[in-house]
Structure formats: structure tokens, C-alpha cells
Amino acid sequence: MKRIWIIANWKSNKSLEEALDWVVKVGPETPRSENLKVVVCPTFTVLEELAKEIKAKDYPIILGSQDLSPFPVGAYTGEEPASLVKVFVNLAILGHSERRKNFAETDQMVAEKVAQAISNNIIPLVCVQDEKGEVPKGCNLVAYEPVWAIGSGTPDTPENANTVSSNLKQAKEVEVLYGGSVNSQNIASFLEQENISGALIGGASLDAEEFLKIIKIASEIS
Numbered sequence: 392m393k394r395i396w397i398i399a400n401w402k403s404n405k406s407l408e409e410a411l412d413w414v415v416k417v418g419p420e421t422p423r424s425e426n427l428k429v430v431v432c433p434t435f436t437v438l439e440e441l442a443k444e445i446k447a448k449d450y451p452i453i454l455g456s457q458d459l460s461p462f463p464v465g466a467y468t469g470e471e472p473a474s475l476v477k478v479f480v481n482l483a484i485l486g487h488s489e490r491r492k493n494f495a496e497t498d499q500m501v502a503e504k505v506a507q508a509i510s511n512n513i514i515p516l517v518c519v520q521d522e523k524g525e526v527p528k529g530c531n532l533v534a535y536e537p538v539w540a541i542g543s544g545t546p547d548t549p550e551n552a553n554t555v556s557s558n559l560k561q562a563k564e565v566e567v568l569y570g571g572s573v574n575s576q577n578i579a580s581f582l583e584q585e586n587i588s589g590a591l592i593g594g595a596s597l598d599a600e601e602f603l604k605i606i607k608i609a610s611e612i613s
């Protein structure tokens with residue numbers, strides 16, 4: 392028995408209609424369990440409506456964001472500050488490799504985002520690309536995501552992901568998730584590894600049926 396996180400990273404996908412359709416399919420089938428944390432991270436545009444739907448139906452789904460501003464409220468055009476986002480989310484993915492690559496996000500910026508998350512009671516989930524990746528102070532949840540495995544259909548081996556996770560855990564007290572081409576066919580092989588506490592899932596999380604298969608497998612292992 393271990394606590395398992397299954398986290399959907401929708402990236403820049405899904406209209407409000409598509410997002411609600413996913414939630415009404417996944418919500419009722421998601422097991423209610425202390426050891427299984429199911430999180431969905433949509434775009435900011437649909438957070439409010441999804442939060443309403445999840446609350447109204449009491450679905451065991453946690454909402455997360457895919458980013459946060461490194462700044463508090465103020466004159467920062469286009470940014471979403473943690474103190475406003477916290478109304479809808481309990482977790483934020485920070486430092487994803489797509490943000491580091493496309494938006495020049497640095498370790499320093501990620502550390503500032505983590506500090507904003509923590510001071511607003513949002514759990515920061517920091518993505519690192521290998522065991523040398525910097526885990527900012529106060530961050531207890533890390534996703535090991537090798538860039539070459541993201542969206543490629545070629546995941547890392549569960550054994551190597553376990554070794555990297557073990558090394559990350561030796562450096563700091565953290566729970567480590569694996570991310571990169573996880574699907575219903577390979578999820579069990581990752582969750583069975585001693586040092587892996589869940590998965591961050593992009594492509595395979597978009598399809599409600601596929602995501603439900605992943606949740607069912609995770610609930611049997613958790």
C-alpha cells in the first residue's frame with residue numbers, strides 16, 4: 392500500500408464543453424480512496440466551471456494548474472498569481488520542460504513560483520529532467536520527466552525511472568512521480584517500482600476512457 396498520485400496534464404487542450412464532458416465521464420467512476428490522489432490540470436480558462444462541477448457532484452478529483460506567476464498580484468500583465476488561482480486549485484505543476492523550453496523559464500523563476508505556491512497553500516509539483524534537477528526549498532513533490540520521453544511514445548524504462556527517483560529521494564525528502572509517454576498499457580510497470588509514487592500524464596489523460604483505465608489500475612496498486 393502506498394499513496395499514489397495520478398495527475399492529468401491537459402496542456403493547451405480542451406474547450407469548456409470538452410473539459411466538462413471529460414469530468415462527467417471520469418468523476419463518477421473515480422474511486423474514493425485515501426491512498427489515491429487523482430488530479431486534473433486544465434487550462435486556466437476552464438478552471439472555474441470545472442471547480443463548480445466537481446464541487447456540485449462531489450467528485451473525488453483535485454484541480455491543479457499548469458503554471459503560476461512568480462509574482463504576487465500587481466502589474467504583471469498576463470500572469471496568474473497564486474493568491475487568485477488558489478480559489479480553484481490545490482496543486483500547481485511548475486517548471487515543466489515545455490515552459491523551460493518555450494518560455495525561457497529558469498530554476499530561479501521556478502523557485503519563485505514554488506514560494507508563491509507555498510505561501511498560498513498550493514502544493515507545488517516541480518518537474519525535473521534528471522536526478523540533477525533542482526528541487527526548490529519547500530517542494531515535496533517532484534515529477535521526473537526526461538524530455539525525450541514526453542509525447543514521444545517512448546517512455547523511460549521503469550527500472551531507470553526508479554533509480555532516478557531513488558537518487559532524487561536520497562538528496563531530499565520528496566515523493567517522486569514519473570512522466571513521459573505513460574498510458575494504460577505501461578502504468579502498472581511504473582507504479583510497481585518502489586520509489587515511484589505516481590505519474591504525470593499528458594496525451595493519455597485527454598481521453599476519458601483511457602484515463603479511467605489508468606485510474607483503475609492505480610487504485611488496485613495503491
Ligand code: PGA
Nearest residue numbers: 541542571572592593594
Ligand atoms: P505525455 O506528457 O504523457 O504526453 O508524454 C507528459 C507531460 O508532459 O507531463
